[in-house]
Structures are given as C-alpha cells and as structure tokens.
Amino acid sequence: MDNLLRFRDDEAHDEPAVSIDAFLGQSNATSVRIEAGEDARQLIPFLDRLALVEIDFPRFRDGRGYSSARILREAGYKGEIRASGDVLVDQMLFMRRCGFDSFAPAAPIDEAALEAALARFDYVYQNAADDAVPVWKLRHG
C-alpha cells in the first residue's frame, strides 16, 4: 500500500480486510471493508472486535462513505477508519472531520497540497466526528 497516509500513532493494521458479509458470517477477522451502499450500522454490535474499517469510494463524488464513517464514530468506534479508492486531496478535510484517520488513495496525494488543505479553515460551523469546536461554542463559551 504505497500511498497509505495515516493520522494515528499506532502501528498500521495489516490484516487484509474482509467483506461485511464474510465478517458477519462468523469470521474472526479484525478488519472489514465497507463498499459504497452497504449499511455501516451492521457493524455496530461488533465494534470492540475491530481494529480497522476500510470504507471504499468508487468515485470521489459518491458521498455515502462520509455517513458510514460518522455512524461508526457516533457508535463509539475508536479503531482505524481508512478511506480507500478515489480519494482526492480536496475531499480529505471533510473526511477527516467525519472520522477517517487513514487514507489509501488510488493515486498519490501531493503532501504540500494536503497540508494546506487540512489547515485551510480555522473555524467550522458544526460538530462532527472530530474535536473541532463549532463557532457557536466559541461565540458563547
């Protein structure tokens, strides 16, 4: 995985991800892959067994994966969530905000452009899966 970018301190999990169907079929896998259109909520009963959830983006305009990541974070999942596939620099800020903390883009990402993109906005308007403080909170303490 040449293009892997991680925003975590732990070691990269290298067990190959299995499909949701295989996982739910009583597998002992610790790594699952969610295809676009699959319901991330199916994993909620098993989150403490999982170390890596990979969420695929077949096209960068397909935004289903953003909801999948947030659903897992809202359920308390602390393991790695990796965006794979058609992942481009201009979408990665919102992916980070939705709880993705690693990226396996099909094409390499320019690191300077990524750094600029992730640092672009000092303020956000709403809570998400990251720890950014929304401006309404800054306004009212």
Add this chain to the structure above:
Amino acid sequence: MYRYDQYDQAIVDARVEEFREQTARRIAGAMNDDQFKPLRLKNGLYLQLHAYMLRVAIPYGTLDGRQMRKLADIARRYDRGYGHFTTRQNLQYNWIKLEEAPDILAELATVEMHAIQTSGESIRNLSADQYAGAAADEICDPRPWAELLRQATTFHPEFSYLPRKFKIAVIAAQEDRAALRWHDFALRIVKNDVGEQGFEVYAGGGMGRTPIIAYQIREFLPFAQIFSYLQAVLRVWNTHARRDNIHKQRMKILVHELGEEEFRRQVEEGFQHFLTLQTDFPQAEYDRIAAYFAPPPFETGPSAEIDRSDPEFALWVDRQTVAHKAPGYAIVNISLKPITGIPGDISAEQMDIVADLAERYSFDEIRATHAQNLVLPHVRKADLHALWQVLDAAGLASVNLDLVTDIIACPGLDYCSLANARSIPLAQKIAARFADMDRQLELGELKIKISGCINACGHHHAGHIGILGVDRKGTENYQLLLGGSGAEDTSQAKITGPGFDEDGVVDALEKATNVYLRERQPGERFLDTYRRVGMDPFKEAIYG
C-alpha cells in the same frame, strides 16, 4: 439584517483562498476538469454555452445597499454591465472568465457575500419569504432560522457530496410566497395547540423532470431540534439514495420509492439518534442571530395618506405595493419585467439606483424574489411618490406584479448548456402580445412560468400557465401546461396536448386566456376557473 463576525468572515475568506488555489491547480493542469467541476460548482461557477456563469448567493433573498452596489461594481468590471436574478433569489453573471472568478469571490467577501453551495450536489442557498420582517400576515420573521440553517449547512462535512442538490425554504406566513412545497425540505413556522412556535415540516418536493409536491413529514417540530431533524433527513437520503442514475437521485425519488410512511419512520429513528449527539445550536446562538433581525426603528404615526392625483402613480401603488405590518409603511415591489426586457435582468446602473433607494427609503434593505423581482420592504407611504419618480426614470416602475407580463423565465438556450429551447424571446413575445395595461388588469392574477428544458428552472410545473421548451427533431417546440401553483394552494400543472412552435404557443396561450374570460365567475382568478371547469374547455379552444 445579519452581519458577519470575525468567524463568518474568516470562513468566507478562507474559502476564497481555497478556490484561488484550486483554480490555479486546474489552470496549471494539476487537476482534470472532472475533478475540478464539483469544486467550481460548489463555488457557483458553471460552464455555459458561451462563457462561465457565476451564481452569487443572496441568502434568503436579503441584501443591503452596499452589497447591491458591489454587485453592480462586479457587473461592470468583470461582466457586461448587468446581472440576472434567478428563481432561487440569487444573482447570476453570464460572462465570467475562469481566471477572474477567484478575484470576484474576493470582492464579494468584502461585503459579506459569497457563492458557496449555489450549485453542485450540495445543500443549496436557502430561500425564504421575500416579505419576511415586513408582512402583515407573518407570525414572526423566519430569517433568523434561515441564517442559523445557512451556517449549519455551510461546509457540512457529511453532507457535501450528496446524491443531488438539496433545496430548503423557510416561511412564517399562511400565504406562501416562496414555493414552499416545491422544495426538498421546507419549513413553515406555526403555532401548536398550546401556543408554542415551531416548524411544520415538508419533505421530498422538487420540480425537474419528475415533479413532486413535498408531503408533510412532521406536523410540529420544536425550534431547538431543527438541525438534528435536518441531519436525520439528510442521512437517510445520503445513505439510501441511488447513485447510478443522476435523474433518480433527488430525495423526492427516494421518498417516492420508500413511501412517505417508511421515509418518515427512518427519519424519526435517525432524529432520536441525532438528538443524543447534541449538535443542535443553543438558544443563545439563535438569540444572537435574531438580534440582527430586530425590526427597524419604524416611526410611530407617519401619515398613511397617499396623494393619488397622478393616475400613473396611483396605478403603480395599487399594483406594486403590499400591506406592511407597521402603520404608515408599505412593501414596495420593483418589477424586473419591463415589456421588452429580459425577465430578472438588471443593469449595473439600475442596481446602483436600487441601492440608493434602499438606503434612503427602506432602512437599507432589499429583497430578491423567486419571481425574479426586487422588493424594498419598509417604505413610508409618505415617501412612495418620491421613490416612484426615481424608479420611473430608471425604467423600474413597470406595473405588472403577478399579472400576465410578470413572467418567470429561465435563461434558456440563449445562455444555458442544458437548455433545449429559448425562453427569453418567448417571454418577450408573450409580454408584447399582452402589453396593454387594461387587458392585463382585466386578466388579473395570472402567473406564467417558462422553462427551456425539463430541469424546470423556470418553474413551469408551478405556473398557472406553464410553458416547457423541448427539442423536437432538432427544432424548438413548446408544450403548454395549465393549472400549476407555487403558492399555498400548491398544484402541479398539466400538459394541454401536442406542442407548438414559438408563435403557435403564444396563440394557444391567448386562446386559454379567452376561455378564462368567457367562463369565469365573479372573483375567480384564471387558476380558479381552470380548477372549476377543468381542462376540456381549454383543450377545445386550443386544439378544436
């Protein structure tokens, strides 16, 4: 009206720099157009037939003189000296150069404006009642909620790559001036049984090729829970909608496929979940925003007398002004539909004049309407004559609000890369045919809406008389529709029958108005007569 604080300004400024950098990467070839397209669309930039078009957001249709003057300045410096008000209360420039677009956005940011999420598959700029804060029939000003939702939906990280566009409207009156139920998500502020204010919520509406009128998904939603509820709706749609056919991805299609009950059930389930996340904005933030929308300092007891000795002025007053909640004041409608003009177009000079008039006579407030006109919401009746004289000299005193020549028309094939037929010349032909003032008044309220393709930007589904331009074996052809409404009596117009060429559809439309004049009963509008007598007499007159 709302003013940016340091946070709003920093967010918009950062957006300008982000787009400047993205545009530079595109021009340098570091990004292909497929990758760039959704980014420029989320900044309002379309590629049209002849040039780039920039759609500037006018949140909930409210702007001030300083902003209008900046729009004029941009029209002069970066476009061809005019702009076009749209059916979503926005303003479009038609002749933009890609390399100048970041500079224009920077200019807009200096007056607290932007083009964020005015197109693309995102939560679009909100629309609202153009008489908000002035209307005698509203229960409160809906704009604080519109502004709160503007912030809540700006750069929402989960809902920025949606299946399709998502349009929201907010009103607080019985009379619907915002085409509420033609939106994906629509809010009407109401009082419940115990006198508390909250939202009546509609979902799943939209025009386009599959017109659907939104259904009431919730009778009453407490104000404080609106963001949770909206996110629940968006998540159901974002996770379940098809992604394989762009024509089947609007939320209305999902609602239709799941059924209203099942969609509501899933939303309610998600809503209970979102409430636990505590993402709703606190009361203090609503109060902060609402303070900006406090009523202006209306004088007590200004004269309500209007000198009607000039008949032309009296005619204008009767048609273009509307009752205001404050005694001695009126709401003024400025027509952007002169008989030979282009519906919604306004020159830079006219923009400057409207800005001056707003500052002088209307507490520095201007509104854009979905019918492509402008409003000065708070004018003393004693000032109406002086204001009218300035409007008249500027070509802005047409008398036709809601009359046959107050035509909504999309840009059509003169500009738009999606269009099948021209809309503007047809609107001009109809206006010329019915130009006579007495005839217009005789016909009364008659809303004509023209779209140059099935995407329905000209709201033809909601026209008392709608016209849809199609391509028929390489020539422009126009279908005539009757009986639509975008008001509180929402209905979808029906096609009369086979289409016509440009002159033929004007003739057919005139025949339809003749049926109305023949069949109407006292007090009936065109729409009322159509609803009572049905399609047959009209068909007979048009095709018989």
